[in-house]
Amino acid sequence: MNELLNKCQLCPRNCQVNRNNKEKGFCKMDNNLLVARASLHLWEEPIISGEKGSGTVFFSGCNLKCVYCQNYQISHNNFGKKITIKRLSEIFLELQEKGANNINLVTPTHFVPQIIEALKIAKNNGLTIPIVYNSSGYESIDTIKLLNGYIDIYLPDFKYFDNKYALKYSKCTNYLENITSSLREMIKQVGTPKFNEDGLLIKGVIVRHMILPGLLSDSKKVIKYLIDNYNNDIFISIMNQYTPTNNLKDYQEINRLITQDEYDELINYAIDLGIKNGFMQEGETQKTSFIPEFDNTGV
Numbered sequence: 648m649n650e651l652l653n654k655c656q657l658c659p660r661n662c663q664v665n666r667n668n669k670e671k672g673f674c675k676m677d678n679n680l681l682v683a684r685a686s687l688h689l690w691e692e693p694i695i696s697g698e699k700g701s702g703t704v705f706f707s708g709c710n711l712k713c714v715y716c717q718n719y720q721i722s723h724n725n726f727g728k729k730i731t732i733k734r735l736s737e738i739f740l741e742l743q744e745k746g747a748n749n750i751n752l753v754t755p756t757h758f759v760p761q762i763i764e765a766l767k768i769a770k771n772n773g774l775t776i777p778i779v780y781n782s783s784g785y786e787s788i789d790t791i792k793l794l795n796g797y798i799d800i801y802l803p804d805f806k807y808f809d810n811k812y813a814l815k816y817s818k819c820t821n822y823l824e825n826i827t828s829s830l831r832e833m834i835k836q837v838g839t840p841k842f843n844e845d846g847l848l849i850k851g852v853i854v855r856h857m858i859l860p861g862l863l864s865d866s867k868k869v870i871k872y873l874i875d876n877y878n879n880d881i882f883i884s885i886m887n888q889y890t891p892t893n894n895l896k897d898y899q900e901i902n903r904l905i906t907q908d909e910y911d912e913l914i915n916y917a918i919d920l921g922i923k924n925g926f927m928q929e930g931e932t933q934k935t936s937f938i939p940e941f942d943n944t945g946v
C-alpha cells in the first residue's frame with residue numbers, strides 16, 4: 648500500500664510527489680511516520696471519551712493547515728517523533744491496554760497507507776476497540792474508500808460552506824465539494840450511530856463544526872446542510888472553542904473569541920431547524936490549556 652506514496656494523491660491537494668523518495672508535498676511529510684503524542688484524552692464528545700478517555704494518536708503535519716490552527720506546533724511546525732509502522736501498531740495496543748474506549752487517529756489523512764498497515768498488525772495482535780478517524784474533512788473520496796472496513800467512527804470537521812473562506816483561511820479549493828462527497832461515503836461505510844452497553848459510540852459519524860469569528864452566516868449554512876441531508880444519520884457537534892493563536896497578524900478579523908450571543912444564535916438556529924442528535928459546548932472551552940501538550944508522550 649505504501650506504493651500510493653510514489654505519486655501522492657492521498658488528498659485533494661494532489662501534489663503527486665514521490666514521498667518514498669523523500670519528496671514532500673503540501674503536508675510536508677515524506678514516507679516517515681511522525682507522531683507527537685499518544686495518550687488518553689477526556690475532552691472529546693462524551694460518547695467518544697466516556698470516563699476512561701479516548702486513545703488519541705496525534706500525527707504530525709497536516710494536509711489543510713488552517714491559519715488559525717489550534718495545534719500549530721505539530722500541524723505547521725511538524726513537531727513529532729519518527730516511528731515505524733510496527734511501533735504505531737504497538738502504540739494502538741498500549742492505549743487499549745490503558746483502558747482507552749477507542750483509538751482516535753487525529754489528523755491522519757496524509758498517513759492513511761501506513762495507518763492501514765499498522766491497524767492490520769494491531770488487529771492480528773488483539774486490537775478490538777473501535778477506530779476513530781478524526782480529520783479536517785479535506786479528504787479525497789478514493790482515500791476514504793481505502794479505509795472501508797478499518798474505521799468504525801468517522802469524526803470529520805465541516806469547516807466552511809462558502810469556498811471563499813476555505814481559500815482564505817485554509818488555502819484550499821473545492822472544500823465544499825470534497826467534504827460533502829467524502830461525508831456521503833463515510834456514512835455509507837459505517838451507517839447510522841450504534842452504541843455499546845455503556846452508551847459509547849461504536850459505529851457512526853459525528854460531524855464537527857467550529858464557529859469562527861464573523862462567520863455566523865456561513866456556520867448556519869453548514870448546519871442547515873447537515874440537518875437537511877443527514878438529520879437522522881449523524882451526530883452534529885457545534886463547537887465554540889475557537890481560541891486565537893499568535894499567528895493571526897494578517898487575519899485580524901478572526902483574532903478574537905466567539906461571543907456567547909453568536910454561539911447561542913447558532914445553537915437556537917439548529918434547534919429551530921429540528922436538529923435530532925447534537926452536541927454543544929458549555930463552560931470555559933476557550934482556553935489554550937485545553938490544547939494537549941505535544942511532547943512525544945506515549946510515542
Ligand code: SF4
Nearest residue numbers: 655658661662672674
Ligand atoms: S497527502 Fe500530502 S503530499 Fe499527498 S496529496 Fe495530500 S498534501 Fe500532497
